């Protein structure tokens with residue numbers, strides 16, 4: 001809120017509160033002791049209590065749309081008790097609703113927005129009652145008509161004042177506000193006239209005790225609805241946290257690869273190229289989307305464990321001795337260990353752990369054979385070896401794509417899965433040189449693609465959360481007959 005808006009809004013709220021207070025005093029003076037005579041006082045007290053319970057059970061289930069049954073006691077007070085009691089019930093409900101607001105000003109404005117419409121609604125009913133001679137102790141069409149008019153006046157004034165308040169507070173044109181709020185307004189009006197007139201008829205026929213009995217299941221269903229909304233909000237928060245968690249995890253893993261690249265300038269582009277080949281091989285093989293995404297991430301992170309390999313070994317130009325080979329052999333296990341701690345990446349961890357294993361058991365670190373090696377790890381092994389062979393390394397020059405494929409084909413069925421070697425060969429056949437040597441992509445490009453798959457994982461979680469919420473909803477509506485219909489909406493700033 002800008003200072004100018006703040007000033008205008010403060011003046012409007014002060015004026016509205018002053019008008020409400022003055023109107024209450026005037027009405028009390030006019031009605032004198034009749035305002036709270038006999039049973040009316042008891043009824044007023046009961047309606048105030050019902051309004052308070054309704055407000056305590058109120059649920060804000062969409063942006064600024066609150067489901068509450070508080071309008072029903074207000075309507076009864078407007079019709080059966082007159083303007084002063086109606087304003088008191090409205091004031092009690094409005095002030096009780098203040099706990100929802102952090103700003104005193106907005107709380108005062110919303111409270112006034114209960115009281116002023118209640119006054120106008122009650123006055124409208126009073127003038128109709130005089131002209132049509134409406135009896136209050138039996139159900140007649142005139143009574144229902146008067147009640148409907150009171151409800152319409154109440155809702156229209158409430159919406160009108162809310163629109164002016166939003167304009168003064170935030171500069172949003174009232175026409176736009178009213179257009180956007182038309183749907184909730186009509187729903188709220190339909191509920192107030194529908195349920196409200198039913199309650200009014202009951203009040204006319206059987207008095208306040210019958211109304212209290214009717215409110216019990218109504219409050220029970222409102223309470224159930226409140227629980228449902230809280231459950232949904234909880235699941236929403238959980239989903240956001242999971243997305244942040246997944247994003248942070250992949251961010252950390254990617255940061256480790258970038259860190260590794262600062263020691264060995266080959267790592268990042270190698271990982272990017274392997275990820276690209278893995279993804280394209282998985283797609284060409286017709287693997288399920290989730291498996292392709294896991295394979296892509298595994299390609300991107302497969303050498304993560306080299307963070308723990310000494311710099312001297314990573315950058316060595318000559319042949320590695322036995323100790324140095326041992327430290328290289330540890331990297332699949334180290335990478336898998338890091339990833340296995342991240343719940344969402346356990347499938348990726350498995351692929352990383354086995355990416356240097358070979359069909360004939362000649363690989364490392366476990367010497368696993370054939371069926372012991374996950375299929376995705378066999379695909380990664382082909383992509384990894386191909387790109388390693390076609391890259392310049394400190395200890396040897398790059399092979400051509402043709403030569404590398406020749407080596408892979410020679411070992412197909414022995415160390416590499418023949419189907420995967422042929423899959424890669426097919427993919428490379430009609431691709432340009434940049435793709436064949438892996439320079440058509442870079443780490444950040446592939447990392448962004450990994451983030452997309454992360455969102456897919458988030459979407460899977462979201463679907464699971466929605467399904468859980470839906471199941472909870474089904475369970476509840478089976479017992480209470482659908483809670484949302486119990487309340488009526490309230491327009492607030």
Ligand SMILES: [Fe+2]
Pocket residue numbers: 302303331355356384
């Ligand atoms: Fe590796």
